[in-house]
Amino acid sequence: MVGTRKSKSGTLASALVSVAGEASDAHAVRLACDLLGPQKGELYIVYVIEVGMGLPVDAEISPAAAKGEQVLKEMEGVARPYKFRTQAELLQSRRTGSAVVQEAMDKEVDAIVLGVDYREQYGAFSLGDTVPYVLKHAGCRVVLWRDPMPVAMPSNGGPA
Numbered sequence: 001m002v003g004t005r006k007s008k009s010g011t012l013a014s015a016l017v018s019v020a021g022e023a024s025d026a027h028a029v030r031l032a033c034d035l036l037g038p039q040k041g042e043l044y045i046v047y048v049i050e051v052g053m054g055l056p057v058d059a060e061i062s063p064a065a066a067k068g069e070q071v072l073k074e075m076e077g078v079a080r081p082y083k084f085r086t087q088a089e090l091l092q093s094r095r096t097g098s099a100v101v102q103e104a105m106d107k108e109v110d111a112i113v114l115g116v117d118y119r120e121q122y123g124a125f126s127l128g129d130t131v132p133y134v135l136k137h138a139g140c141r142v143v144l145w146r147d148p149m150p151v152a153m154p155s156n157g158g159p160a
Contacts, residue, residue, distance in 0.1 A: 011035060012110040012141075014042040018100045018130070019115070021047075021071045026078045028115030028145045033082040035111060035143065045075050045088040046103055048096040057092055065090060097133025104140055111141040118149045125149075 015032040019025040032043060047068040051057050072088040079086050093099035104112050114131055121128075135142055 011037040012041065013037060014044070014107065014109040015111045015113055016044040016046060016100070016104045016107060016109045017075070017113045017115075018046050018048065018096065018134075019071055019075050020096075021067060022115065022117045024115030024117050024145055024147045025071065025075060027147070028113050029075050029078045031115075031143065031145050032111070032113040033079055033084060035113070036082070036084060041084050042109075043079055043082075043084045043086045044103070044107055044109060045072060045079070045086065046100065047072050047088075047090050048099045049090065049092045050096055051092050051094060053094070057094060059092075061092075095129070095133070097130040097137070100130070100134055101137045101139075104138060109140055111143055112138055113143045113145065115145040115147075117147045 012035050015036055017028050017032045019028065029043075029045065033041075036043060049061055049064045049068055051059060051061065055061075068090045072090060076086055076088050089103075091099050091103065100112060100114075112134060114134060116127060116131055119126055119128070131144065135144075
């Protein structure tokens with residue numbers, strides 16, 4: 001298990017943020033930056049393209065790669081004012097969760113930061129597949145940013 005390296009101020013020295021082109025991504029990047037030591041931390045931002053079993057894992061998927069590059073560019077812009085050493089990377093894997101955990105282990109980060117939009121599946125709140133996998137398998141801290149539940153609008157169009 002990887003030990004947590006802390007800076008002198010007690011903040012984390014490195015963090016990995018997994019982004020997916022969702023509204024919560026920018027919040028997760030800012031949260032990671034807030035957890036890192038002032039101008040000394042290392043920030044890794046990853047976008048994972050999930051490749052189906054019908055293709056080789058390293059198959060070129062141009063539309064997904066273009067979207068991933070755009071999302072990474074936007075998130076680098078979110079992190080830029082914090083002046084951290086930032087590395088953004090596009091990954092391909094069968095499952096996002098395993099790719100995030102492996103990347104965190106390879107880079108020996110102190111924390112993984114995940115952002116999730118509020119979503120429901122079959123009428124109940126759902127974290128999806130990635131968050132539970134990362135929570136179960138990560139060898140470091142995991143910080144979760146969940147966007148608020150949407151405000152339900154009554155049928156007349158006014159606030160609930």
